[in-house]
Amino acid sequence: MTDPLLSTAAAQESPQQSITPDDIVAQMRTLIDAIKTHNYAYYVLDNPILEDSEYDQLRRSLLELEEEYPDLVQPDSPINQVGDTPLAAFTQVTHDIPMLSLGNVFDYDELHAFMRRINDRLSDAQQNPEYEIELKLDGLAVSLKYAYGRFIQAVTRGDGQTGEDITQNAKTIRNLPLWLADAADIELLEVRGEVLMPKAGFERLNRLAEENDGKTFANPRNAAAGSLRQLDPAIAASRPLAFYCYSVNQGLPENISTQSAALAWLKDIGFTVSAVEVVQNPREAQAYYESVIETRDDLPFEIDGTVIKVNSLALQQQLGFLSREPRWATAYKFPAQTVMTRLHAIEWQVGRTGQITPVGKLEPVKVGGVTVSNVTLHNFGEIQRLDVRAGDMVSVHRAGDVIPKVTRVWHDQRSEDSVPVKLPSTCPVCDSPVVLPEDEALARCTGGLFCPAQQQEALIHFVSRRAMDIDGLGERWLISFFEHGLVKTVADIYNLHNHRDDLITYEKLGEKSVQNIISAIEASKKTTLSRFIYALGIRGVGEGTAQNLAQQFGDLDSLMAADIDTLLQTPDVGAITAELIHEFFRAPHNIEVITALTEAGVHWDKVEQVASEGLPLDGQTWVITGALDSMARDEAKAKLQALGAKVSGSISAKTTALLAGDKAGSKLTKAEKLGVKIVGEEEFLAMLEDS
DSSP states (O other): OOOTTOOSHHHHSOTTSOOOHHHHHHHHHHHHHHHHHHHIIIIISSOOSSOHHHHHHHHHHHHHHHHHOGGGOOTTOOTTOOSOOOOTTSOEEEOSSOOOOOEEEOSHHHHHHHHHHHHHTSOGGGOSOOEEEEEEEOSEEEEEEEETTEEEEEEEOTTSSEEEBOHHHHTTOTTSOSBOGGGTTOSOEEEEEEEEOOHHHHHHHHHHHHHTTOOOOSSHHHHHHHHHTOSSHHHHHTSOOEEEEEEEEEOOOTTOOBHHHHHHHHHHHTOOOOOEEEESSHHHHHHHHHHHHHHGGGSSSOEEEEEEEESBHHHHHHHOBOSSSBTTEEEEEOOOSEEEEEEEEEEEEEOTTOEEEEEEEEEEEEETTEEEEEEEOOSHHHHHHHTOOTTOEEEEEOOTTSOOEEEEEOGGGOOTTOOOOOOOSBOTTTOOBEEOOTTOSOEEESOTTTOTTTHHHHHHHHHSTTTTOOTTOOHHHHHHHHHTTSOSSGGGGGGGGGGHHHHHHGGGOOHHHHHHHHHHHHHTTEEOHHHHHHHTTOTTOOHHHHHHHHHHHSSHHHHHHOOHHHHTTSTTOOHHHHHHHHHHTTOHHHHHHHHHHHHTTOEEOOOOOOOOTTSTTTTOEEEEESBOSSSOHHHHHHHHHHTTOEEESSOOTTOOEEEEOBTOOHHHHHHHHHTOEEEOHHHHHHHHHHO
C-alpha cells in the first residue's frame, strides 16, 4: 500500500526494512488525531481547517490501513463516526432514525464498482436497478418534523445519533414551509435535507460584514451552519438561508415506491428540491455527472458532487446499512481541487526577466482531474512564508486552468532531519551572482546580458525605440535569429553584417530588408550614454534613472566602478536599485558583453555634467506627471535638471513640487494628500522664463 499522506518512519523506510506493528499504529494515531481535530472544527465549530478533499484523503488513508491491518484497528477510530458531539448550548435531541453519512466515489471505475457491489447483493431478477441522482448540496444536514401538517421541530445531524434542536432558528428560513395543507392527515412526517446559503446571499453577507468591520465567512457552508447555530433567532432571520430536501424518513404515503417519486411528492406539497435525474447504468450516471460539472458554476448554490441512490425504496430497505452509511447510496465527488502529497525536491528555474523561481517536484497526484507532478513556489519569500522544505507533506490546490500552488505545509508530519531551503548564490543557468535585495521576495540573476534564460528579453529590450532604436529589427526577426544561433547576446547584433548573404535568403527576408536592418544597426552605434545605460536592461533602471546616472557619473567607466554608497547619491536611486546596478556591473559576463559592444563601435558624446550648486532649483526634487502641451516630458525633465533640480519618478513627502500636465493621475492625488506643491504648465513656463 502506498500512501502519500504518511510521513512516519514506515513510509520512509527502504524496501529492505520491515514495517513493524508499532509503525502502523503510529501512522493510525497520526491520522486519527488529524481526523478528530477536523471533525470538531467542522461539525461543532463550523470552522473547518481542511478542505473537504483533504479530509476525504485522511479518511481513505486510515480506512486502507485498517483494512490491511484489522488486528491493529484503534478502539477510538473515527472511521465509523458520522459527525461530532453536538453543542451544549442547544437542547439535545435523539434521532428516531440515525442520520448517517455517505460513502464516496471519485471516478468512473469506483462508480462502476459501487454499482457492481449493489448487484452482488441482489437476486438475478433484481439486477441492474434504476438509480436516482441528486446534486450534492454543500450545507448543513437537518431533520424536520411535521405533526398533522404543522412544523414542530428541526434538529441538526450532530453525531448521527443525537443532534441540536434548532427549531426557532429554522422557522426563520424563508422557503421552509411552516404549514403543509396537503400533509394535514399525516400524523408524523420527517423530512431531511440541507440548509444552505445561496452564493448571492453569501457574497452580500460578507460584503456587509466587511463594511462594518465584522467577521466574514470562509464559504457558504460555514455561513449557513453558523447562522443556524445562533442563540438569537433574530440573527438567523437576518441571514439569507434556504432549505432543500433530499429524503422522507417517516410519513411517506404508501403509494410512493421510489426515491424520485418521493422527491416529486415533496415538491408538490411545498418543499424545495434540487435537480433529480433517473439513470439505468454507470455510463448514464457518468454522463449526468459530467454535465453537472460543466454547469455547476451557473447554479445559485455551492455543490461538491452528485449523490447516487438506488431508486427503489424497497431495494433500499433490502440492501440496508453499514455502521456509518447506507449500502444503497454514495456521493460521487467532483475532482479534488485541493489534495495532499509529498514534495520530494525543490529546483530553481530562471525566467526571461532573470527572476529565480523555485519549482516543487511532487509525488504525482490528481488535482482537479489533472495529474500534477510540478508546482510553482513563486519566489524565495513564499518559501520562507510557508516554511516549506524538501520531503514535506503539502496541500496542493488547482482550480480550473489555474497553475497548481501549495496552500499548506504539514509541519507536524515533517521528518526530524529536514533542513531549511537556501537560496542559490549563483544562477543555475549561467553562474552569475544571484541578488535578493533586502525586504524583497524576488531573487534575480544578475547576468542579464549573458544568461541564456534572459537573452531573448535582453535582445528585444536592447533594440527598442527608447533604447538603441534599431528600426526594422523587430521582435519576430530577433527571436528567429536567436533560435537559429545568429545572435546570442546583444553584442552579436553588431556582427550581423557578416551574415549578409545568409540573411538575404533567410525566410525570404530579401536584400532590401537586410540592407535596411544593417543600416539601422550601423546608425545605432552613435547613441547617448543615457540610452546605452537604459538599453543594458539593468533591473530597476528606467529611462529617467538612466539619465540621472549619465548626468551623475559622466562616463561609463565611472558608473561601472561605483560602489553602492556612491550610486545612492544619484537622484531617484534607492537602496534596492543601487544594489541591482552594483551587482550587474560585477558580473563578469556582463562586462564581456559591454566590452564587445564598445569594441564593435557603439559610442556616445561626452556628457556635459551640470553642477547644481548655485542653480535656482538646487536641492529640490521634482516629479512630472500628465501630458504637457508645450514640450515633451523628457524636455521638461532636462530643463528642470538644467536648473539644478533632481527629477524623480515617484511622489514622497520629500518631493518639492509636482509638475502636473493634462490628465494627471494617481501622482496628483498622492501629492494633494501629502501636501506637495503642485505646479501647472503655465506656472512652469513662467518659471523657466524668469530663470
